[in-house]
Amino acid sequence: MHILITGGAGFIGSHLVDLHMARGDQVHVVDDLSTGVRANLAAHEDQPNFRFDEADVLTWDQLDRVVGWADRIYHLAAVVGVYRVIAEPTKVLATNIAGCERLLRAARDGGWKPQVVLASSSEVYGHNDEHILHEDQELTVSTRAGTRWGYSVSKIADEALGLSYSQRFGIPAVISRFFNTVGPRQIGRYGMVVPRFVAQAVRNEPITVFGGGAQTRSFCDVRDTVVALDAMATSSGRETHIVNVGNDREISIRDLADLVIQRAGSSSTIKDVALREAYGEDFEDIRRRRPDLSKLRGMTGFEHRFTLEQTIDDLIDVERRKLEGGNDGHCTLVRNQSERAA
Template sequence: MHILITGGAGFIGSHLVDLHLARGDKVHVVDDLSTGSQANIAHHQNHPHLRFDEADILVWPNLGRAVGWADRIYNLAAVVGVFRVLAEPTNVLAVNIAACERLLRAAREGGWQPQMVLASSSEVYGHNDEDILQEDQDLVISTRAGTRWNYSVSKIADEALGLSYSQRFGIPAVVSRFFNTVGPRQVGRYGMVVPRFVAQAVRNEPITVFGGGLQTRSFCDVRDTVVALDALATAVGRDTLVANVGNDREISIIDLARLVIERAGSRSQITHMGLREAYGEDFEDIRRRRPNLSRLRDRTGFQHQYSLERTIDDLIVIERARLQEERDGHCTLVRPQSECAA
């Protein structure tokens, strides 16, 4: 199978690269590296079935040729992360919507109908009062989230584009609403909570909880996410479907901080920071975010392989290795290595 992944050097995209190359598929990655990194796919740099282009799909002249080559296209190109969304509110709308539309238009104009797998988000459910979120619920637009809401608006627009192109032009679309994907290669600098907590715990620094900490989330390991996504796309085939993709185990942010401290054996203390201080503007955080996964499970029989504890443990190992590299590098600059070893 020919697989095109926009945003394929990013967190989720790079794990899709791993999955499809391991299966023997040919993979073409297009990424502008604004948040992704070639380091995420560097272990495949000499793979004969991998092609990488550093390009912005909004203006890339070879998009039509790449789309015409692909059997399945994963669109993961987007402005993501709360900090970046707040810092670039206009780019969120322009990039996320225009990139998706250009990709779909290229598929239509080329006369080829590849399967489109469009990355949406649990953010589209907004401040929904339901305890469990399922695909047939109304999507909610609210002003309580400030400019952070631009991300949700962009994903609702992407969903509408995908469903419209499917109905009008017969391009099959799988709309996947991701719920808090976590795991190796995710970075905390754009506001991702788990890698931020792990980095603070490994260094025995205060773990900073934004808001009261009673808000709950459901975290899914990226290695489960990509397996579920592929299984869903395979099962759906030439049909079109909207489905939640994530894990339905729910945990409060304060309990997440405690769990990270426990797994790391850390001396970190938990501190709190108001949302305005953390993000630079006032908004009301979403109270709960737990997916109904019946549609995913009914269509694919998918079962999770990674618990939250296992994911945290893996991230702690990675972060400790990174910390050791930092210390070794600093030590080399300051003193001879023989003195460091002593």
């Protein structure tokens, strides 16, 4: 199978590369490296089935050609992370919406209609008071989110584009609403909470909890996420679906901080930080975010392999190896996974 991954040098994208390369697929990655890291792809650089282009999907003149080559496209290129979303609101809209539309237009014009897997987000559910979030409920956009609302707008627009191109031009689309994906290769630089907590705990620094910590999230290991994405795309075939992708275990941010401290055997304390101090502006954070996974499980039979504790332990191991001046911990991580599987 020919696999095109935009944003493939990033956190989720690079794990998709690992999955498809292990299967013997031909994989082409396009990434402008604004947040992605070329080192994430180091294991595949010399493989004949792998190709990388450093390019921006908004302007790259070869996009039509590679879209026409692909059987399946994972479109992950986007501005992500709370810090970047707040700092670059116009780029969020331009990159996330225009980039998605340009890719879908290339798929329409290419004759061959590849399957397109679009990365959406649980942010599209907005400030919703439902106990559990399911795919057929109404989406909301609220200015209570401050500048962050532009990100949810961009993802709702991407979903609308995917559905429109599917209905009008017959391009099969799998719209995947991600719920707080975490795991190896994720960095805390752009506001991702788990790697930030782990880095602070390993160094015995105060764990900075933003916005009170009562808000809850549901964290899914990236190694489970990519398996779920592939399973959903495979089961969908030429049909179009919207599906939640994540883990339905819910935990408050304060309890997450306590769990990281416990797993790391850390002497860190918890320090409360106001949202304005953390991000430079006030906004009302989303209180709950737990997915209904009935559709994903019903269509694919998907089951998670990684618990939150296992993910945290792996990230702690990698962070400690960094402090010791060793490699990135990848070999140890693979060995630990193999031991668990045995």
